[in-house]
Amino acid sequence: MESPIRELARRLGENAEAVCRHYLSNGRREGHYWMVGDIENAPGRSLYVRLVGGEGRGAAGKWTDAATGEHGDLIDIIAARCAHANLAETLAEARRFLSLPSSDAGTQGLRPRPRRARTGSAEAAERLWAASKPIAGTLVRAYLAGRALRRGGDWPALRCHPHCYYRRSEEDGPSVKPAYPAMVAAVTDLDGALSGVHRTWLDPDRSTKADVAYPRRAMGYLLGHGVRFGLAGEVMAFGEGIETMLSLREIAPALPLVAGLSAAHLAAIEFPAPLRRLYVARERDEAGRAAFATLAERTAPLGIDILPLDPALDDLNSDLLAMGPSQLAASIAAQMHVADDARMLDAA
Structure with missing residues (x-):
């Protein structure tokens, strides 16, 4: 019952x-x-x-x-x-x-349900970032390679923490450990100041995401900020996931990228002053379409052109894995402004 x-x-x-x-x-x-x-x-x-x-x-x-x-x-x-x-x-x-009848059966003296502890402040994010190390030669590098993400050096916005605490949720099974290796991403503001971090817990034996209920979590102050790859410019691309944006970097290494980490935060990312044309790497779901619609409303009064980059599958990383960089580049080229096609794309 x-x-x-x-x-x-x-x-x-x-x-x-x-x-x-x-x-x-x-x-x-x-x-x-x-x-x-x-x-x-x-x-x-x-x-x-x-x-x-x-x-x-x-x-x-x-x-x-x-x-x-x-x-x-x-x-x-x-x-x-x-x-x-x-x-x-x-x-x-x-x-x-x-509008249900009242019932006191079995509820007398019950305590409040415990609120889930906040995952951390900006100060805690700074401590975690400082305790992490560059990804060269780490499990993070192997994980990214397994997602066909091999270009871009050490990606200074990413680090590896070898033993990152994982707060078990009610959905996790008894075999879930209290800590796993993690890819730690720096969330920064327009001036490059660290405001938070995003963690992706990894399975050390398979170089995949850890088998936990919530393998991705953020901490700190995220609203308006993001994980940045490249310096801001007149032409940029925003998207949700880190792997999605790094897939775009595989074929467009000159294009500055920002990962918002969720549809809600993608819609709220602050615009750099030089920005004149914005590409949005949409996820193929309702939340992705809603985020694009909100960005379109925000860019219109600023005179910023906005264009979607839609995947053939669920996201650009799935496309990269299924199609390879050359076919992904062809798909993206068909969606880009003619002025950016030859200048930004390079699937070599």
Whole structure:
């Protein structure tokens, strides 16, 4: 039999948009997600709530804050927004919102559900970055090579941490370890100052992502910032994932790139002053299309041309692996401005 708490979480998920409109009123719907700044209802785009979905981590009502790594369900959001002293108060509020009869059975004296600890501040990000080392000869290099990413030297925006702490989630199995090697990426502002880091935990035996529930997490201050490859210029490309943007670098080494790390943060990346034409490496999903639409709204009054770079598969790294650099270059060339084609592309 379904527990009362799980049943309430499921029912809230069935009414996810109404819950978000009430408790996260400073956000807005974008595609299949409700976007807001954080769990405290600040304006912004860091926290996203799934409005549709099936079961498990992809269920409607599940949310993630891309800036902090926090995640949970709509019961957590109600508890945070109402500042309840115990779980019984939160469940009562959820029943009231759903117009369900009250029930005190099994809820007396329940403590609040523990809030997931924040993954770290900008200061913690600086410490982790300082403790990491260049990727030459490390597992990170082997991982990137396994993704057909071999060009670009040591990529100063990337480092390797040989034993990076991994905070186990409820979705992780008993075999998950407390630490794994990790690719650590520097998140910087327009002036190049470190504001956060992004971690990708790796399997030391297979040079792939570690077999954990959440192999990617960020920490620090991410909004408006990104992982940068190359100096800012008049022509640049923004995208979500690090591997996606490095796939573009394989065929366009002269093109400055910024990885936003999520669709929400991609849409919020700040524009460098010299920027005049922006390519957006879109993911083939609703969130990717929504991020492009938001960037188009932001660039229009600034006179910045914006063009999408769409993959044939789900993202450009999948294209690179399936097609090879020459065919990927041909696909991208067909989508680029004629002035940038010969100047930027080089699939050698």
